[in-house]
Amino acid sequence: MLDLTHESFYREHHSWLTSWLRGRLGQCSDRAADFAQDTFMRILQAGSQPPELLQPRSYLATIARGLLVDHFRRQDQERAYLAELALLPEALQPSPEERAILLETIFTIDRMLEGLGPKVRQAFLLAQLEGRDYASIAAELGVSVSSVKKYMQKAILQCLMCL
Structure with missing residues (x-):
């Protein structure tokens, strides 16, 4: 009111x-x-x-x-x-119902990763959605494997805080 x-x-x-x-x-x-x-x-x-x-x-x-x-x-x-x-x-x-659920899941993941740097987001998505290992992610992003580990820790912590 x-x-x-x-x-x-x-x-x-x-x-x-x-x-x-x-x-x-x-x-x-x-x-x-x-x-x-x-x-x-x-x-x-x-x-x-x-x-x-x-x-x-x-x-x-x-x-x-x-x-x-x-x-x-x-x-x-x-x-x-x-x-x-x-x-x-x-x-x-x-199906249309599955599409709607998948889209809402994408939007939820995006909100959870909001505020993270682009490399952190990309590392997380490559690992979680494509099943890539840290070495291949590091090669694609042009960073060390230890950086990818730090990125993953940061992204996972962000997701846990959102839950």
Whole structure:
């Protein structure tokens, strides 16, 4: 439920944020409205009053920008996944339900590895998804086997912390 502080913050900035988002989404009003709502929901889910800000629009733009980045990254992952599936023979194609589960798993793994460096992420994915040994990963990444071991420790720790 909105209290007066949230409600006034919403009323004061919603129109501006929707317009700002429309400019970044190619004038798509519906998507801009959805992202604006998601932005304000993030603030509500934080469970506190909207912060007293000198530049509230900058604050809103930062939250909205993060939502856009997440959205476009998910789209890229989905496109890459579907492109790989297209290479499979029809008999090996997963069902729509399996596709949805696999895509959600990919998104979950991506969130778990968020914030790790590219080599750490790549080492982890090569080991876990392709079953590669540390020596071949080290050769591909141009690092030592001990670096790969450190990367794996870091990635596994990150995954455990997310669980």
